Amino acid sequence: MQRGVTIWVLVAGASLVLALEGPIRAAGEVQPEAIGFVGVHRLRELEPELNGAGVRIGVLAPSKTYVANQPQNDYQPDVSHPCLGSAQIGMYDSGKARPSVCPHSTAVCALLVGQDPGAAMPGLGSFSYQGLVPQAQVEVYELWHFLTSRLLSLSRAGLDLVTISGGCDFEDWWTRALEAMAEQGLVVVASIGNGSGSLHPTLYPGASANAIAVGMVDPIKTGDMAVVTSSFWLVEPEHSSCGPTADGRCKPDLVAPGTCIVPKVSGQRGYELANSGSSFAAPIVAGIAGLLIQKSRQEPTLAQALAPQTSACLVKAILLNSAVKLPYWHKGKVGLDDDHEVPLDWAQGAGLVDAMGAYRQLVSGRSGPGPVPVIGWDVGRIGKTDRDVVVYQFDLARPADQWVTATLVWNLHYSQGYPFDRLSERTSDLRLELWAVDPADPQRDLLLDFSDSPVDNLEHIYVKTDPRYRRYQLVVSRSARDRSRDLAEPFAVAWAVRGAESQHGLAWEDLNGDGLVDQRDYARLVQNWVSYLRQPNKYVIGDLNCDGQIDQQDLQLLASKANIQ
Numbered sequence: 001m002q003r004g005v006t007i008w009v010l011v012a013g014a015s016l017v018l019a020l021e022g023p024i025r026a027a028g029e030v031q032p033e034a035i036g037f038v039g040v041h042r043l044r045e046l047e048p049e050l051n052g053a054g055v056r057i058g059v060l061a062p063s064k065t066y067v068a069n070q071p072q073n074d075y076q077p078d079v080s081h082p083c084l085g086s087a088q089i090g091m092y093d094s095g096k097a098r099p100s101v102c103p104h105s106t107a108v109c110a111l112l113v114g115q116d117p118g119a120a121m122p123g124l125g126s127f128s129y130q131g132l133v134p135q136a137q138v139e140v141y142e143l144w145h146f147l148t149s150r151l152l153s154l155s156r157a158g159l160d161l162v163t164i165s166g167g168c169d170f171e172d173w174w175t176r177a178l179e180a181m182a183e184q185g186l187v188v189v190a191s192i193g194n195g196s197g198s199l200h201p202t203l204y205p206g207a208s209a210n211a212i213a214v215g216m217v218d219p220i221k222t223g224d225m226a227v228v229t230s231s232f233w234l235v236e237p238e239h240s241s242c243g244p245t246a247d248g249r250c251k252p253d254l255v256a257p258g259t260c261i262v263p264k265v266s267g268q269r270g271y272e273l274a275n276s277g278s279s280f281a282a283p284i285v286a287g288i289a290g291l292l293i294q295k296s297r298q299e300p301t302l303a304q305a306l307a308p309q310t311s312a313c314l315v316k317a318i319l320l321n322s323a324v325k326l327p328y329w330h331k332g333k334v335g336l337d338d339d340h341e342v343p344l345d346w347a348q349g350a351g352l353v354d355a356m357g358a359y360r361q362l363v364s365g366r367s368g369p370g371p372v373p374v375i376g377w378d379v380g381r382i383g384k385t386d387r388d389v390v391v392y393q394f395d396l397a398r399p400a401d402q403w404v405t406a407t408l409v410w411n412l413h414y415s416q417g418y419p420f421d422r423l424s425e426r427t428s429d430l431r432l433e434l435w436a437v438d439p440a441d442p443q444r445d446l447l448l449d450f451s452d453s454p455v456d457n458l459e460h461i462y463v464k465t466d467p468r469y470r471r472y473q474l475v476v477s478r479s480a481r482d483r484s485r486d487l488a489e490p491f492a493v494a495w496a497v498r499g500a501e502s503q504h505g506l507a508w509e510d511l512n513g514d515g516l517v518d519q520r521d522y523a524r525l526v527q528n529w530v531s532y533l534r535q536p537n538k539y540v541i542g543d544l545n546c547d548g549q550i551d552q553q554d555l556q557l558l559a560s561k562a563n564i565q
Contacts, residue, residue, distance in 0.1 A: 029127060029128070030127060030128050030129075030130055031119065031121075031124070031127045031128070031129050031130075031229065031261040031271070032111065032129070032229070032260040032261045032262070033229040033230040033261070034229070034232070034256075034257035034258075034259065034260040034261075034280075034284065035111070035130075035131070035132055035260075035284060035287075036230070037230065037231065037232055037257055038256060038257065038284060038288070038352065038353050038354060038355055039354050039355035039356035039357070040132055040287070040288065040291075040355045042355075042356055043291070043355045043356050043359055046356075046359075047295075047359075050291055050294060050295060051133060051134055051135040051136075051294075052112075052113070052132070052133025052134060052135045052136030052287070052290050052291065052294055053135040053136070053294060054135075054136075054294060054297060055133060055136040055137070055160050055161075055290040055293050055294050056136070056137045056138075056139065056158050056159050056160050057112060057133070057136050057137070057138050057139070057159065057160065057161055057162070057163065057286060057290055058138075058139050058140075058141060058146070058157075058159040058161070058162035058163070059105065059108055059109060059112070059138055059139070059140045059141070059162070059163055059164075059283075060141055060143050060146055060162055060163070060164040061075040061076075061102065061104070061105040061108070061140055061141065061142060061143060061164075062075065062142070062143040062144070062166060063075045063142055063143070063144070064102055064104075067097075070096065070097070071093070071094070071097065071142055071143075071144045071145070072097045072100075073093045073094070073095075073096075073097040073098065073099040073100070073142055074099070074100040074101070074102055075093070075099070075102050075105055075140070075142045075143070076091050076099050076100065076101050076102060076105060076140065077089060077091075077101065077102070077105045077106040077108075077109040077110075077140060078101040078103075078106045078263065078265040078266070081106065081110075081263045081264075081265065081268075081269065082116045082118070082119075082269055083110050083114040083115065083116040083119070083129055083263045083271075084106070084109060084110060084113070084114060084263070086115055087109065087113040087114065087115065087134070087138065088113065088135075088136070088137045088138065089109060089113065089138045089139075089140060090137070090138070090139045090140065091139075091140045091141075092139065092140070092141045092142065092145055092146070092149075093141075093142035093145045094142070094144075094145050101265050101266070102265075103262075103264075103265045104165065104276065104279065105140060106262070106263055106265050107260070107262035107263070107274065107276065107279075107280065108163070108165055108279070108280070108283045109131075109138055109140065110129070110131060110262055110263050111131050111132065111260060111262070111280060111283045111284060111287065112131045112132055112133055112136065112138055112163075112283050112286070112287050112290075113131045113133060113134050113135075113136055113138050114129055114130065114131040114134070114263070115129065115130055115131065115134045116128070116129040117129075119271055120270075120271075121261065121270060121271040121272070121273075123225040124225055124229065124261075129261070129263075129271070131287065132283075132284065132287025132288065132290070132291070133287045133290045133291060133294075136290055139157070139159065143164070143166075147174045147177075151174055151177040151178065151181070152177070152418060154177065154180060154181055154184070154416060156181060156184065156186055159186060160186075160187065160290065160293050161186065161187035161188070161189060161286060161289055161290060161293070161315075162178070162181075162186060162187075162188055162189070162286075163189040163190070163282050163283050163285075163286035164188075164189075164190045164191070164205065164282070165190075165191045165276070165278070165279035165280070165282050165283065166191065166203070166279065167190060167191065167193070167203030167204050167205055167206055167207075168203060168204055169201055169203065169204070170204065170246075171204050171207075171208065172204065173418060173419040173420055174205075175204040175205040175208050176208070176414050176419070176420035176421070176422065177414075177418075177420045178205045178208065178210075178211065179205070179208050179209060179210040179211065179411075179412065179414055179420075180414040180415070180416060180420050182210035182211065182312045182411060183210065183309075183312075183411045183413060183414065184308055185306070185307075185308035185309065185310075185311040185312055186312060187212070187286075187289050187293070187311070187312045187315050187316075188205060188208075188210065188211040188212065188312070189211070189212045189214060189282050189283075189285050189286040189289060190203075190204075190205045190206035190208075190211050190212070190213055190214070190282055191203065191206055191213075191214055191215075191277070191278035191279050191281060191282040192206040192207065192213040192214060192215045192240065192241045192251055192252040192278050193206065193240070193241030193278060194216070194239060194240065194241065194277035194278060194279075195236070195237055195238050195239040195240050195241050195242075195277070196237055196238055196241075197238040197239055198239075198277070200241045201241060201246075202241045202242070202243055202244075202245050202246075202251045202252075203241065206251065206252065206278075206282075207245045207249075207251050209249065209411075209412045209456075209457045210312065210411050210412055210457070212253050212254065212285060212289070212315075212316050212319065213251045213252040213253045213254075213349070214252055214253070214254050214255065214256055214278055214281045214282040214284075214285045214353075215235055215240040215241065215242070215252035215254070215255040215256075215278050215281065215347065215348070215349065216235065216239060216240040216255060216256070216257070216258030216277045216278045216280075216281045217232040217233060217234065217235060217240075217255050217256065217257050217258065217281070217326075217352060218232075218233050218234055218235055218236040218239050218240065218258075218513060219232070219233065219258075219259050219275060219513070220232075220233045220510070220513045220514060220515045225273075227515070229261060229273065232257050232259075233507060233510070233513045234326055234327060234328070234507055234513065234541065235255050235326065235347040235348050236347075236513070237347055239258075239277060240252070240255065240258075240277065240278055240347065241278070242346045242347045243344075243346045244346065247455060248455045249453075249455050249456050250342060250343050250344040250345075250346065250349070250453070250456055250458075251344075251349070252278075252347075252348075252349040253316065253319075253320055253344065253349040253350060253458075254285055254319060254320060254323055254349045254350055254351070254352070254353045255281065255326075255347075255348055255349060255351070255352055255353070256281035256282075256284040256285050256352065256353045257280070257281060257284065258275060258276060258277045258278055258279070258280045258281045259273065259274070259275040259280070260273075260274065260280050261273055261274075262274050262280075284353065285319065285353050288319065288353060288355045288358060289315050289319065291355065291359070292305075292315055292318060292319075292358060292359070292362050293306070293315070295359065295362060295363065296362065299363070301365055301366075302362065302363070302365065302366075304366050304379060305362065305366075305377075305379075307379060309490045310379040310490050310491070310492050312411070313379070313409040313410060313411060313490070313491065313492035314377065314379055314409075314492035314494075316409045316458070316492070317377065317407045317408070317409040317458075317492040317493060317494040318358050318361045318362055318377060318494050319350075319353060319358050320344075320349070320350035320351075320407045320409075320458070320460065320494075321350070321361055321377075321405050321406065321407040321460075321494035321495065321496060322354050322357030322358040322360070322361045322494075322496070323349070323350040323351030323352055323353055323354055323357070324351045324352040324354050324357070325348070325351045325352075325462065326348055326351060326352055326507070327507045327508045327541075328508075328541045328542075328543065329345045329348050329351060329462075330345055331343065331344060331345060331460075331462075332346075338449075338462070338463075340449075340450055340451060340452055341452060341453050341454060342453065343451050343453050343456050343458055343459050343460040344456075344458075344460055350407065350460055360375070361375065361377065361494055361496060362377070364376045364377070364496075365377075366378055366379070367392070368380075368390075368392045369390050369391055369392055370391070370392070370393065371393050371394070372392045372393065372394050372495075373394060374394050374396065374495075374496070374497040375495065375496040375497065376392075376494070376495060376496075377492065377493065377494040377495070378392065378492070378493050379490070379491070379492050379493075380476070380490070380491055380492075380493070381488045381489065381490050381491070382428070382430060382476060382477070382478060382488060382489045382491060383488055384487065384488055385478070388477070388478070389475055389476065389477040390475070390476040390477075390493075391473055391474070391475050391476075392473065392474040392475075392476075392493070392495065393437070393471065393472070393473045393474075394471075394472055394474075394495075394497070395470050395471050395472075396465065396470050396471075396472070396497060397470075399465045399466065399467050399468075399469060399470050400465070400467040401464075401465075401467075401499065401500070402464070402465040402497050402498070402499065403462060403463065403464050403465065403497070403498060403499065403500050404434055404448075404461065404462075404463055404464075404465060404472065404474075404495065404496075404497050405460075405461065405462050405495065405496050405497075405498070406432060406434060406460070406461040406474050406493065406494070406495040406496075407458065407459070407460050407461075407493065407494050407495075408430060408432040408451075408458060408459040408460075408476060408491060408492075408493045409457070409458045409491065409492050409493075410428060410430060410457055410458075410489055410490065410491040410492070411457065411490075412427055412457050413426040413427065426487060428457075428478070428482060428487075428489040429454065429478065429479040429481050429482040429483075430459065430476060430477070430478060430479060430482070430489065430491065431450065431451070431452040431459065431476075431477050431478065431479040431480075432450065432451045432452070432459035432460075432461060432474070432475070432476060432493075433447060433449075433450040433474070433475040433477070434447075434448045434449045434450070434461050434463060434472060434473070434474055434475075435447055435448060435472065435473040435475060436448045436465075436466045436468075436469035436471070436472055437469065437471040437472060437473050438469065438471070439471060446466065446469070448463055448465075448466060448472075449461050449463040452479050454479075454481055464500070465497070474493070474495055476491065476493060508544060509521060509544065509558055509561050511524040511525055511528070511541060511542060511558075512524045517558075517561055521558060522555070522558055522559060524542075525542045525550075525554060525555060525558055526555070528540040528541060528542040528550060529542065529550045529551070529554070529555070532549075532550040542554055544557045544558055545557055
C-alpha cells in the first residue's frame with residue numbers, strides 16, 4: 001500500500017526583527033521574550049509551579065536528508081548545548097542511520113523545555129533562558145519512524161499532545177491518522193505554513209480539521225535588539241499561510257510569534273535571533289496547551305477537561321476563545337458585518353494566543369447547561385435530532401460596551417485503521433447562536449449573532465452586547481444542513497464577556513511593519529486599496545475607520561496621522 005509522504009520543513013532564513021506597540025521590557029532578563037509577549041512569564045509569576053511537570057509532549061521532526069527515500073536521522077536536538085543539558089528529552093528513530101543534530105529541532109525543543117540561567121548573546125548581554133514547559137517530558141520522533149511505529153496502530157505512547165513544525169500540501173493518510181488520534185484526546189498542534197512568499201499553501205496537518213493550526217505574527221523591521229526580542233506586529237499573508245483551505249475551511253486557528261532567541265548548534269554554546277515563521281509559533285502554542293493540561297491535573301474540579309472524547313476539543317476551544325484580536329481582525333470578507341458562515345479571520349484565526357487568558361478561561365471551571373457565570377466552559381453532547389439544543393444563560397450587571405466571545409468545537413470522525421478515511425456519514429454540522437433575552441417579554445428576544453459554517457468543525461462568535469438587554473443565551477444546536485442524525489455528537493464550548501480590543505495605536509496605521517507611520521505606509525495603503533478593488537475577497541489590511549471597506553476616507557485618515565501633505 002502507498003504510504004509515501006512529502007514534507008515541507010518550515011525553516012525560513014536568518015534573523016528577522018519584530019516589534020508591536022506596548023511596553024518593552026528591559027532586554028537581558030528572561031528569554032525568549034516571544035514567550036513573555038503571549039503572557040507566559042506573567043502566568044509563571046502567578047503560578048511558579050506551572051512548569052509542565054508530568055506532561056508528555058511529542059515533537060515530530062522529519063529528517064533533513066533522505067537517501068533512497070530513507071530518513072538519515074539528522075533530526076535530533078543538540079542536547080550538548082547548555083540550554084538542553086538538563087531537559088527531559090527522549091529520541092526515537094529506526095536506528096538504521098547514524099543520528100546527527102538539527103538546528104530546527106534544537107530550537108523547537110529549546111522553546112519548549114530549554115533552561116540556561118547563564119545564557120548570553122551579543123546585543124543583549126546576560127539573560128536567563130527558559131522555555132514554556134521546562135519540566136515537561138519531550139519525546140522527539142523522527143517523523144517517518146513515528147508514522148510507521150505509532151500512527152499506523154494509533155498508539156499515543158502516553159503522549160498528551162504532539163507538535164509538528166512542517167507539513168505537506170495535501171491531506172494524506174498520516175494527517176488523517178493524526179485527526180483520528182485527536183478524536184481519542186490527543187492535542188495536535190501544527191504550523192500552518194510560511195506564506196505566499198515561501199510558496200507555502202495551508203499545510204497539513206495544520207490544515208486538518210481536528211488539529212490546532214498556528215500562524216505567525218509578522219516582524220517589524222528594526223535594528224533595535226530590545227525591540228526585536230520583546231514586541232510583535234501583525235500577520236502578513238506573505239509570511240504566514242492563510243485560509244481558506246482547498247475545501248473552504250478557516251485556517252489558521254491561532255497566531256503566535258515566530259521570531260525567537262534560540263540556541264546555536266554544532267558545539268557552540270551561544271544563542272542567536274532566528275525567524276522560522278510558523279515553525280516556532282507552533283511550539284509556543286503547544287507549550288501553552290501543555291500548561292493547561294498540567295493545571296487540569298492539579299485541580300480535581302478541572303478533571304473533566306481531560307475526558308478523552310472531548311479533551312482535544314476543549315483545549316482548542318479554550319485557546320481560541322481566549323485569543324487576543326489583533327488590529328483588523330474580521331470574519332470573512334472585508335465589510336461591516338462578520339460573515340455568519342466564516343467562523344475565523346482568514347489570517348489571524350481567532351487571534352493571538354494568550355497564556356493568561358487561556359489560564360483564566362480554564363480555571364473559571366465547567367458550568368452548565370442552564371444558568372452560568374460570564375466566563376466558563378463545558379463539555380457536552382448534542383442529541384440526535386434538530387429539536388435538541390443546549391442552552392447556557394448568563395446575566396450582565398453592566399451590558400454596555402461589553403463583547404461576548406464564544407467558541408464551539410467538535411471533531412470530525414475517521415476510521416481507526418489505514419487509510420483512516422473520513423466517516424462522512426458521521427460528520428456533524430453544529431450551529432452556535434447568541435440571543436439577547438427579555439424575561440418579561442419573549443417577543444423582544446433578539447438573535448444577536450450566530451455562527452453556522454457549512455464546512456468547519458468549529459463555530460466562533462465575537463459580538464458587542466446590546467445595552468438594552470441584561471440577559472443572554474448561548475445556544476448549541478444542529479445546523480439545518482446536518483444529516484448525521486443517527487448519533488449524538490460530543491462537543492466543547494467556551495465563552496467569556498470582556499471589554500473590546502483596542503482600535504487605537506501604532507499597529508493600526510503602521511501598514512508596512514517598520515515601527516513608523518510615514519509616507520511608506522501611505523504608499524502601502526494605496527497598494528492595498530487597489531488590491532481590494534481588484535479582489536474584494538482578498539485578505540488585505542487598511543480599513544482604518546472600520547466602515548467595512550478600504551477607500552479614500554482611509555487614505556485621508558492615514559495622511560492626517562502621518563502628517564502627510
